[in-house]
Amino acid sequence: MNEKERLSRAMHGESVDRPPCICPGGMMNMITTELMDTAHVVWPEAHLDAQKMANLTIANYENGCFENVGVPFCMTVEAEAMGAQVTMGTKIFEPHVTDYAVDSITEWRKITPIDLTRGRAKIVLEAIQILKERNLDVPIVGNITGPVSTASSVMDPVVFYKGLRKNRTEAHAYMQFVADAIIKYARAQIEAGADVIALSDPSGTGEILGPKLFEEYAVKYINRILDSLQKEKMGTIVHICGQMKNVYTQAEQLHSDVLSFDSCVPMKEAKKNLKHHTLMGNVSTWALEFGTPDKVFSLTDKCRRDGSAIISPACGLGTKSPLANIQAIKRGILEGQEAVS
């Protein structure tokens, strides 16, 4: 069973020899400074060069971290393409939005539609093509930023969140516009060679929106995106940040194959509440950055025993996480108690 087959089977609830060990990329960052030094490819250059981007994600796999490759390494590509100002950050800090394209939800018609033939969207698609040409055993993950997070990166999140309640008609029209852009980009990722699409929507959480708006905006437009992708793909992952206890019922309606959570969500509790999805997660990124390999090893084993079918970090990795800690995840899968029994 190679890594692609293993992930494909695990995503669809079929039997596997052991859970896959993945980290999608995008918001779920897999890159660390130690890896950059090992690969001789550094941020921020790697955000702007398809070959470097591809080489850096391959280095993660070649150094025994995760059994996948995935691009990009941030969640600003879509927002930048729609006119937000973005800094590429540093070797340590990820790219982030510094200024918005519009001031209010009613101005959404002024936003530039996404253009895949230029800028970083083009670079990401080229990186996926390069990865595809390498004909790797590991799956290629194309990462997209969720609709709520993208929408609240193109304008001030506070203005946006208020608009969701005060101006529903325009808010829905804007969300549809954003979803259409993401669909276009994600479909192009699959066309370029992505096996899996992973969507992270950290600004569209149950904690921020509450159950009602979470369903009305996050679930609705995430599903629109997922439903609009080509059928010919390995599968889809949705990562949701923060506590889930108020929104399990709503999350259950998401059309992804896999759901992934933060480490504040106990895997056992998630398992009890979510019956229709394969669950992925959720090794603490705190432990991965500040803990020891032994601690990571035992957390990994616990995730697996508690019902995680795909082992992954619970959030994006801190860039200063030691490689030895990251490598301990896979060791935990291969040599942990669960593996022995």
Add this chain to the structure above:
Amino acid sequence: MTASKEELLAKLSECVVEMEDEEVPEVAAEYIEAGYPAFDGIMDGLVDGMNKASELYDEEEYFVTDVLLCSDAMYAGLDVLRPHLPEEAANAKKPAVVIGVVEGDTHDIGKNLVKIMLETAGFEAYDLGRDVPLDAFVDKAVEVDAKIVCMSTLMTTTMDGMATVINKLKERGIRDKVKVMVGGSPISQKYADDIGADRYSVNAVEAVRVAKELVGIA
């Protein structure tokens, strides 16, 4: 017939809880025209409503989006009532808090909530925004004679910045004069202790309790 003071106070409070930012200025104007004191209108009307909204948030009946809209209603009411405050109340010195999200991080929703709730509780909040250069915390604290420096981050990568700010406060010789509060999902009381911060708070409601304790206005 003029509505009684109590009726109008209850209405002001309700407008805030119900996020009626368009209705609240009318009620506030009616309250002032009836000759009732602006100070009570703020404290027993608008702030009372915002406190109720905070309680609902604490009980997970309200969520972040709700609190943001409640605060809009509160601020809309404040715009009407504040000009009618007697001079001494308007100029009364409130304890200053410098607040921001540390450099490298742009997650500011939690910080915004804390700021709103601190202002409701009678603090003067100086909001530096997000992705704030570390020196700016120290410079602003000196400039406004801050009682508290309040920092947040949602990322482990940027946490170290909080420790750096504390060291910079020491270098400037003002660490003894300000209290330092930290928060954000990767932060804990242990981390606060490790870096020498005064207090950690788990959420925005708790942050207000902690801030009041720190400056002795509990």
